[in-house]
Amino acid sequence: MTIYDELVARGLIAQVTDEAEIKELINAGKATFYIGFDCTADSLTAGHFMALTLMKRLQMAGNKPIALIGGGTTMIGDPSGRTDMRKMLTKEDIDHNAECFKRQMERFIEFGDGANQAMMVNNADWLLKLNYVELLREVGACFSVNNMLRAKCYEQRMEKGLSFLEFNYMIMQSYDFYHMFQTIGCNMQFGGDDQWSNMLGGTELIRRKLGKDAYAMTITLLTDSQGNKMGKTAGNAVWLDANKTSPYDFYQYWRNVGDADVMKCIRMLTFLPLEQIDEMATWQNGRINEAKEILAFELTKMVHGEEEAVKAQNAARALFSGGGDAAADMPSTALAAADFTDGAIGLLDMMVKCALAPSKKEARRLVEQGGVEVNGERAADPTTRFAADAFAGEGLILKKGKKVFHRVVTE
RNA sequence: GGGAGAGUUCCAGAGUGGCCAAAUGGGGCAGACUGUAAAUCUGUUGCGUAUCGCUUCGGUGGUUCGAAUCCACCCUCUCCCA
DSSP: OOHHHHHHHTTOEEEESOHHHHHHHHHTTOOEEEEEEOOSSSSOBHHHHHHHHHHHHHHHTTOEEEEEEOTTGGGTOOOTTOSSOOOOOOHHHHHHHHHHHHHHHTTTSOBSSSTTOBEEEETHHHHTTOOHHHHHHHHGGGOOHHHHHHOHHHHHHHHHOOOHHHHTHHHHHHHHHHHHHHHSOOOEEEEEGGGHHHHHHHHHHHHHHHOOOOEEEEEOOOBOTTSOBSSEETTEEOBSSTTTSOHHHHHHHHHTOOGGGHHHHHHHHOOOOHHHHHHHTTOOGGGHHHHHHHHHHHHHHHHHOHHHHHHHHHHHHHHHHOOOSGGGGSOEEEEOGGGOBTTEEEHHHHHHHTTSSSSHHHHHHHHHTTOEEETTEEOOOTTOEEEGGGGSTTOEEEEETTTEEEEEEEO
16 A cells, blocks of 8 residues: 555545645655644644654655744744734744754654655744845745635634734745755645645745745644544643653543544554554444553554553553552652641642642532542542651552542652 | 724623622533443532632723722724725
8 A cells, every 4th residue: 555545544634736746756755745843832742743643654655754843933923723813932932942842753753864864944044034125025926915815724813813923924834845945855745734725825936936846735633523623631732741741641631532533543643554443443332442542552652652651551451440550650749748737738738739629729629529539538528637657658549530540649 | 094992700701880709601620420432410610727808800090988890091902994
């Protein structure tokens, strides 16, 4: 099976500019493609994950990936699909974030100077040097404002107001492609489907300025059965950085996807052979949880390594199915002597300390509603206090709700 | 540049002198039911040394016994005209 057919079979392709050409290019390993990453945070998220796996798939097929860090474009802010303006970041923040991204990407794709080894570039290197008038003269005539205003990525902002700053994002992104096409032979751009109009801006610019063809392809956005973007819990991103989202939590995120979304995720995100996936798709209801475990394990393994994945899986099994002592891998907090008053600590204070509740009021509510267990016993009294020696040995196991476990020990 | 309007809690959006920590919906969290799923139902959703106190309604001042609500100035945004 060719790489292109595989991408189609996995449901990864959303839109392409020229199917026949792209097919030939990537099947033959002749594409030098880029994917841009806005560096608004110091870690990549589960939302970027699919892009990373796509880079890996294409690299394995012999194509050369370019990871473009948006050091320059981040200073403008992509308005696509947004209803509010992004916060402006300082140059220092952006540089720091770019550095963090690179470390994480190295887990997935191989960087180097070889023919199909990946390279990383930062568009700050050329965008920040641009001169306004020169830029206008160079590319300004190639963009039709009429068309830009019709672009889907600005649609939502047209209702609320779009600043000129953000309006220029498309031009910057197009310029990136144009620049890399000339300097490093980048002939294809990949990106999320929400980037489609920005990407077309680039191919159009190249065609107009250089009379040459460049290609663009978008990846299906990973949404759940309700149409929400995946990779977020309660509005917070699921991070790839173990310090921001622990391997256990990462595992749990995927372990808990809805029934309707499991097979889709396995198909799009894992590297399991398609035949195996097709077979899994025929599994009966009872085995849906098995499929979820496979999904969670595979993804955790890719992001955090096999060892962490095994630990996360064992911990999850022990906590939810009983038995085993792998619960040692659950998140934990060590209390300092200063957290104790008269040799004891209150239940509510302890919960806040462990970040199981943002405030004591919230902690109290949880206890009163029967959502808290200590060492397997429901804690019904918010005034309960625990003496320091209660934490001896394994410490205390706090449980919030059905799924959140936390070990509390003393320093 | 001229004119009109808007800024309320996580979001949307009521509230136009005291009964307002602020309706309603969404989202979140917890409980029940389950399969660590979905759907449904229930409770809850500013903070606290807790039948009371404290801090919130763009910002700063002011009027008043009392202000999200009235006044002044400022900031931000939207719309119409240029």
